[in-house]
Amino acid sequence: MFIALRPPPPIREILFDLMDGVSAARWQDDEQLHLTLRFVGEVERPQAEDLAVALGHVHLPAAPIVTLAGVGSFGQRGRVDTLWAGVAPAAVLADLHARVERACAQAGLPPERRRYHPHVTVARLARSAGAGPEPGEWLARHAALASEPFALPHLILYRSHLARGGAAYETVARWPLGTGATAAGSHGYDI
Structure with missing residues (x-):
């Protein structure tokens, strides 16, 4: 399981326009485009239900308004294994991430140890592809990625x-963020 935000269709179209130029990349499909707030992993049903209830109490004064902002990569030992589009401003997302982290703690999950970095994964690379020149060329070609501001109006619990x-x-469940959001959304889960 994981907790994420889903970009609207026009933003996903911008992300699709990035998906070329790295021959061994496995580009994400529409269903896979999301901004992860917290990876949960495998949990038993009672803990998943506790998590859904706790997430139903995560609220913000308004839905986060963000933009796409540049691209980047993750990897190890000089090998790129993930290409992503950045999302800014980080502060509003860091605040939401902290609220989600508190909900996870209430459900008994261990704390996340990795630093939070808001992004949308656009491709995963095979081991052989990540060391070649194509990922670097892709990063250079799309470095100036930017979008108009867009809202992320729902907190979503996914099962993978x-x-x-x-x-x-x-x-699994979806809750509105922002003014007018209520815990009633937490009752719409199917764990």
């Missing part, structure tokens, strides 16, 4: 299913 073609994501 691994398949041959990659991960498939299923929405």
Whole structure:
């Protein structure tokens, strides 16, 4: 399971326009484009239900308004394994991440140890591809990525299913963020 925000269709179209130029990349499909707030992992049903209840109490004064801002990569030992689009401003997302982290703690999950870095993954690379020149060329070509501001109006709890073609994501629950949001959204989960 993981907790994320979903960019609106026009932003996902911008992200699709980035998806070329790295031959060994596994580009994300529409269903996979999201901004992760917290990876949860495998949990038993009672803890998943506790998490859903705790997430139903996460509220903000307004839905986060953000922009796409540049691109980057993650990797190890000089090998790129992930290409991503950045999301800014980081402060509003860091605040939401902290609120989600508190909800996870209430559900008994261990704290996240990695530093939070807001991004939308656009590709995963095979081991052989990450050391070649294509990822660097892709990063240079899309370095100036920017978008108009857009809202992220819902907090979403996803379940991931691994398949041959990659991960498939299923929405377990969705809660509105911002003014007028209520805990009633927490009752719409299917764990």
